[in-house]
Amino acid sequence: MLKRRLSLLAIAAVTAMLTTGAQAAEIIRLATTTSTYNSGLLDYLLPKFEQDHPYQIQVIPVGTGKALRLGRDGDVDLVLTHAPAAEKAFVDAGYGVEPHGVMYNDFVIVGPSDDPAGIQGGNDAVKALATLADKNATFVSRGDDSGTNKKENHLWKAAGVTPDFSNYKAAGQGMGAVLKMTSELQGYTLTDRGTWLAMKDNLDLSILVEGDTKLFNPYQVILVNPERYKNLNTEGARTLAQWLISDEGQTLIDAFRLKGKVLFHASAGETVDPSKAVGAN
Numbered sequence: 008m009l010k011r012r013l014s015l016l017a018i019a020a021v022t023a024m025l026t027t028g029a030q031a032a033e034i035i036r037l038a039t040t041t042s043t044y045n046s047g048l049l050d051y052l053l054p055k056f057e058q059d060h061p062y063q064i065q066v067i068p069v070g071t072g073k074a075l076r077l078g079r080d081g082d083v084d085l086v087l088t089h090a091p092a093a094e095k096a097f098v099d100a101g102y103g104v105e106p107h108g109v110m111y112n113d114f115v116i117v118g119p120s121d122d123p124a125g126i127q128g129g130n131d132a133v134k135a136l137a138t139l140a141d142k143n144a145t146f147v148s149r150g151d152d153s154g155t156n157k158k159e160n161h162l163w164k165a166a167g168v169t170p171d172f173s174n175y176k177a178a179g180q181g182m183g184a185v186l187k188m189t190s191e192l193q194g195y196t197l198t199d200r201g202t203w204l205a206m207k208d209n210l211d212l213s214i215l216v217e218g219d220t221k222l223f224n225p226y227q228v229i230l231v232n233p234e235r236y237k238n239l240n241t242e243g244a245r246t247l248a249q250w251l252i253s254d255e256g257q258t259l260i261d262a263f264r265l266k267g268k269v270l271f272h273a274s275a276g277e278t279v280d281p282s283k284a285v286g287a288n
Contacts, residue, residue, distance in 0.1 A: 035243040036065045038077045039087040040154055041181035043226070044068035046201035046270050051263050056250055062243045070153025070181070078102055078229070081236030084244035087251075089199075089226045090154035103229040105245070107252045110260050110271040111225040114158055115203060116216035117186075118144075118195035126195075130218040137166040143174050145194030149185050150177025154224075159197045162221065186210055199224055201270040208266075225274065228252070252276070 043049055044066065053064045067077065071088040078086045079102045087109065088094055097103045116126065116135055124144040126135040139146050140163075148170070149156040163170050174194070178185050182202040189196040190210040203214070228248045233241040250256045252275035260273040 033062050033240065033243060034065050035062050035085070035240050035247055036067065036083040037085055037087060037244075037247070038067045038069060038074035038083040040071055040074065040089055040226075041068050041183065042089070042155070042199040042202050043087060045181070045183045046199075046205045047265060048201065048260070048263055048271060052251075052256070052259055055259060056247060056256075060246060060250070062240075062246065064247065068181070070149065070151040070156065072152030072157070075102075078231045081231060081239065083231060084240045085228060085230045085248060087226060087228045088154060089224055090157045091225060091227070093154075093157060094227050094229060098229065102232055102235065104232045105248065106227050106229045107248060108274050108277070109226050109228050109251050110273050110275075111223065112200045112271050113217070113224050114155065114197055114222040115200055115214045116195060116197055117189070117203060117210075117212045118215045119193045119211070120213045122213075122215055124195065127213075127215040129216050132162050132197075132216055132219040132221050133166045135216045136162050137168055139195055140166070140168045140170065140172050140175075143172050145174045145192050146170070146176065147185050147189040147192065147194050147196045148175065148177045149182065150179045151181070153181075155182060155197060155199060158222075158224070162197070165221070186212070204265055204268050204270055226271075 039049070049066055057063060067083060071090040071093060074086045074088050075093055075097050077083045078097065086103070094106065098106055116132060118124070124139050124142045126138050129135055148159055178188055182198055183206060185196055186198060186202065186206050190212050228251055230241060230244050230248060231239055233239050257273035257275050260271050263270055
């Protein structure tokens, strides 16, 4: 009788563990940029969230355009992206709710150390791109409708340049792949500083242009509108979003380092002056 009681207790304990595990495995689907993924930020942040919350984060690292499309289709619960105009359109069209600024870094233009196009040392990104086009320098674009690609296209437009020169290459790839390609080709590209810092030791490239306010790069977290889709984990998504902008989440973002370098600056609830933000890493 005692053995049977112990067996029943053991079965009950296992059942309780399985039930707890099932609850702990409730999924939050997060579409985000390759920059937050490649930089290592999410590998640093999300386990700290998961250890204190009954959720598991499924990260889908894609370009901002694809992340917002996943949100529009109801295929994810929230997005973490970096393209303000596209994000505003996403919210204004009723696909996203509760947008919050989370952090920022900046973009830089990188290229060969010998800089055959002669743009090194400048802080005018528009002028630099105009020079690259004029000299038909090898330029590798992400070409993937990402936040970085949207920023690049904005800069070309500001320069009055249609990027159709013969050495312009649209890769249709994420930031990591584009940086490797640019290094192999000894060309130029626009990159977020976070991914650059994460990868620079394995690249034959240097930062050539930085510090322009036009290169400011803010990130927002936005919930997918639960009124449009009934299969969303809105409670979990809201819990994650609120954690990212909480004192704990913001402190962790500011504390994140790679090889001693700051990659992102927490900015929840702040109005950030781009002139004071860029080049601050």
